[in-house]
Amino acid sequence: MEEGGATGGRGEAGGYAWDFPLRRERHYGERVVACFPDRPPHLHAMLAAALAARPDAEALILDDGAPARRRLTWAELDREVRGLAAGLAAAGVGQGDRVAILLGNGLEFVALAYAVARLGAVLVPLSTRDQTPGLRH
Numbered sequence: 001m002e003e004g005g006a007t008g009g010r011g012e013a014g015g016y017a018w019d020f021p022l023r024r025e026r027h028y029g030e031r032v033v034a035c036f037p038d039r040p041p042h043l044h045a046m047l048a049a050a051l052a053a054r055p056d057a058e059a060l061i062l063d064d065g066a067p068a069r070r071r072l073t074w075a076e077l078d079r080e081v082r083g084l085a086a087g088l089a090a091a092g093v094g095q096g097d098r099v100a101i102l103l104g105n106g107l108e109f110v111a112l113a114y115a116v117a118r119l120g121a122v123l124v125p126l127s128t129r130d131q132t133p134g135l136r137h
Contacts, residue, residue, distance in 0.1 A: 043117035047081065050074045062107055070107075077111065084115035095120030102126040 022034040038067060040046040050059065062070040072080075079080040099116045101123065103109045109125070116123045 043114060047074070047078065047114050047118075051078050060107065060110060072107070077114070080107070081114040081118060084111055084137040085118045088115055088119055088121070093119055093121050097121040099125050100124040100126055102128060104128050 010027075021037060023037045024032050025035045026032050040049055050057075051074045055078075056073050058071055059074040059077045060072045062072070088099065093116075098121075100113075100120050101109065101112055103112070113123050113125075
C-alpha cells in the first residue's frame, strides 16, 4: 500500500511542537495521503502509547459550557476507560461485538470509544440528530 516518498510532518499547535516523518500511502483507490509510518495499529494502542509517554499531560479539555473547563490527563482518561471497559466486559461485551452509543461530543463518547477498543469490540456511534425512524432502522 505504500506509495513512497517520505515527507516531513512538522508543526505546532496548542503549545506542542512535532516533527514526525511521514510517508505517502495509497488508500481508497487512487487517493494518496501522508501517513505516519510507525502509527499505532488500533485505538487502544494509541491510548497506551500516549499514557506511557506522557501520563500527566493533558489528554482532553472539556468545554461543556460550565464556567471552568475540565481538563483530563492521559492517566485520568485511562482510569475512566478502565472502569468502563470492566463494566462492559462484565455485561458480556467482548471481541468483535458491536456496541451502539447515542451520545453527543464529550468525555463519555471519548472514554467509551477507548473502552470498546480496549475490549476489541466495534463502536457503532449513532447520530444524536437522528429521529425515531432512523434509529429504529
